[in-house]
Amino acid sequence: MTTDGTTVMLRNGSETAHAMQILDNGAIGASVLLAGPDAARTTQYDFTEDVAPVLQKTGAVALYKDDVLVGVVEQPVSHDASGAEVDSRYSVEGNRLVQTVDPDPKSAYPIVAQAAVAVFYTRGDYVHVTRGQASGHGWWIKGTTKATKAKVTVQLQYKPKKTSSWNRRGKAGVTTIGPGTSKRANARMTCRSQGRKQWRSWVDVDLIGYLDSPNKYYTSARTLKCTL
Structure with missing residues (x-):
């Protein structure tokens, strides 16, 4: 040493x-x-x-x-x-x-x-209902990468039926932010009724000026009282 x-x-x-x-x-x-x-x-x-x-x-x-x-x-x-x-x-x-x-x-x-x-980490929370809207957030944790900024994209996905494939819903939330949990990208979609449907989101982090992956981070599916 x-x-x-x-x-x-x-x-x-x-x-x-x-x-x-x-x-x-x-x-x-x-x-x-x-x-x-x-x-x-x-x-x-x-x-x-x-x-x-x-x-x-x-x-x-x-x-x-x-x-x-x-x-x-x-x-x-x-x-x-x-x-x-x-x-x-x-x-x-x-x-x-x-x-x-x-x-x-x-x-x-x-x-x-x-x-x-x-090393850096892509993170996203469970899709949840806030004030009558399905909402999901995405962010990133710096880890040991030298990057200080990243473009974070979060996209909501929805299953009309249990046997359906995942469908993109609403406009993706895109924000260029630094690392940490205090700043997040957000995507929202207004619920038409309180029927129970499955929701999830994916998060993509593009580091500014540094190598990253084209792969997306998928949050776990949750059944919410939110139907489109």
């Missing part, structure tokens, strides 16, 4: 070491240190079976759990001892993330390849 809180893991007889660090924003920094030209060029990170890494076009890796984005491994940044950038990339093999570093003959050792693992 170093004085700045970095945990360094050395391998006896190897020119490769690993370091883990909690960054200022709470993200986890994972670094690979290549001490010399004989150091291993690839490093493998295994995730649990319920977490699926998916490589993005940007070179970053999205982490999904049950089709919900739960984290992002930012694109790797690698530099040699002189500060020159060194090529590095990710590939995915099942639930395994493989990091590869490609120094050239002029690279000065040691080489450090770092990536930050960032």
Whole structure:
């Protein structure tokens, strides 16, 4: 353990070491240190079976759990001892993330390849009846992502019959907000009667300037005294 809180893991007889660090924003920094030209060029990170890494076009890796984005491994940044950038990339093999570093003959050792693992959370409440209207809210929790703003969309859904498919109802609520529970996007639909019908909503969070998922968060269905 170093004085700045970095945990360094050395391998006896190897020119490769690993370091883990909690960054200022709470993200986890994972670094690979290549001490010399004989150091291993690839490093493998295994995730649990319920977490699926998916490589993005940007070179970053999205982490999904049950089709919900739960984290992002930012694109790797690698530099040699002189500060020159060194090529590095990710590939995915099942639930395994493989990091590869490609120094050239002029690279000065040691080489450090770092990536930050960032996490944010999409949230939504149960659809409920307020003053004769079906209402649903959506928001997001910052976690460790660097994003400070996100466009949050919440859309009500309704089942006319038990055997019906979910149908979109009303206009989606769209709001650009910061993280936390105090600011929320809201969608409303006026009830015509108090017959019992099933309602739910979906919430989509688009981080401003950062990678996020196209997948939506669906709230649990509830039977409400609200018929359209």
